[in-house]
Amino acid sequence: MQTEEPALTRLRVVRWMQLLTPLMLAWFVWAAATAEPRFGLTGTRLIVVLATVVFVAGVFGRNATAEVPIRPAHAVFVGAMLVGSVTLVAVQPSGPGSVAVLVAVLCAATALMPVRVAVPALIVAFVVLEMLASITGQDFGFLAVLAGFAVLFGALYLAFRLAESQRETKRLLAELEAGQAALAEAAGLAERQRLAREMHDVLAHSLSGLLLHLEGARMLITEDPTDPRLPVAVDRAHHLARSGLEEARRAIGMLRDDDLPGPDRLAALAEQFSQDQSVPCDFAVSGEPRSLRPEARLALYRVAQEALTNVRRHASPTRVSLRLAYESTGTRLTVEDFADRGLVIPAETGGYGLTGMRERAELLGGTLSAGTTDHGFRVDLVVPT
Structure with a gap:
């Protein structure tokens, strides 16, 4: 006070x-x-x-x-x-x-x-x-002279103020242009990082599955070229290669909002994982579904995709659980594997695995936690409403 x-x-x-x-x-x-x-x-x-x-x-x-x-x-x-x-x-x-x-x-x-x-x-x-x-x-004569001089001096002063105002305007415009250039550069960097995350998530998911099936096909050819599982492995590898190429093209094409994958594709993602790995992958939804922002929809799908890719690469699960919960404060995605040998994520050296998932969560104002459990590994993502 x-x-x-x-x-x-x-x-x-x-x-x-x-x-x-x-x-x-x-x-x-x-x-x-x-x-x-x-x-x-x-x-x-x-x-x-x-x-x-x-x-x-x-x-x-x-x-x-x-x-x-x-x-x-x-x-x-x-x-x-x-x-x-x-x-x-x-x-x-x-x-x-x-x-x-x-x-x-x-x-x-x-x-x-x-x-x-x-x-x-x-x-x-x-x-x-x-x-x-x-x-x-x-005497009004002196008044006229006084008024004339006052108008003259006033005009000169106004001209001075106008010139000063113009200089200030030019300075502010220069600062504005510099600020806009800096914002444009920052936006470009952010967009490149976004595309890098997109390409990593797409390629890591498709190529890891493709490598797994091709490795299985190579082993079958070595052991028994007539094994009926060989065509199945090749077909699955072909399917993964094609779907991965399509997703990569969409990512490079900047991914229009109406083409962005979201929670509506999580069931298909779980089913595809189950077919490819011959491991049960349960998918469950709880709460009242709500409309989400495009970037939030994409984050839920990509984090689920990356988490399943990590399970495929680093664990031998007997069962995988994929749960989507619409809560009062946000939308929660939980990917959890149940394995005899717990999932071990190797230290990342500049990759976009867990780092990329955390970046997605932070950009949305959400949180992501990942760690081992008594029976495997759990990834938990929460994006705000």
Whole structure:
């Protein structure tokens, strides 16, 4: 609470200065126009100069946390204008010094309010000046000269601010372009990583099965070329090669959303594994099925595919369980094997097996755990709803 009070006080001061700026402009103009043309800083002229210094110092001395930041170039410009105006007022009382005072105040006012507000405030100041001049009987000729000089200095200042704004705009555009280039590069890297995961999952699944069946066919040919299991092994290898090629083509073709495999293909995946390995692979679904994002659907399928590939390569299971559960907080996929010899995953050296599965889970804000159990190995994936 104590830290908020100074900030509120500063904000109130700035608000009051914004409200009083048009009136102060009018008073500065009137006082400068009606001051007696004496040499030096005396009388009304001294009051005008002192008030100007106090006002400008108050504007640029306010805390940097104010709602309208003041640029160094702005402060230098106004400071130079103020010093020059004080000198002109002291040396040449009837010259443009009074106008310079007015312009210095106007420049300072733009630090408190937008130019579109400060300029109309100057116009209001001239209107008030004319009203006061008509009441007091002041000479309108000097007013015209004063107004002309003020408009000239105001135009120069606005040109200065416009050039500064253009430079700032160019700088921001350059930063924006650099940021967009960095984002595009990051997106390209992320896409290449995604494609690498896709290709690994597709090829690891199809090629490992293909290698297994071809190895079995080679052994059958060596032992008994007439064995009836030989054509079956060759047919299965042919099927795996064809399906793997089709999936690889889809992955390279960027995989349109409507072609992405998902939970609806898990039953077929379990059945295919059971046929290829001659090992029971149970598939069960629990909970109320829900619509999932395309990337979540793909992650569930690819993790199941990779987990079954690891079972095929590293274990001798007697049974495999594939379970999909729609829970209140997310969708859970569990792949578990039951084997006499537990599944042992060798240390990965830059591969995309368990690492790729974890990356998929993290990209979706989910979790993946994998480890041995009393009867085998379990992979558990949870993707948020």
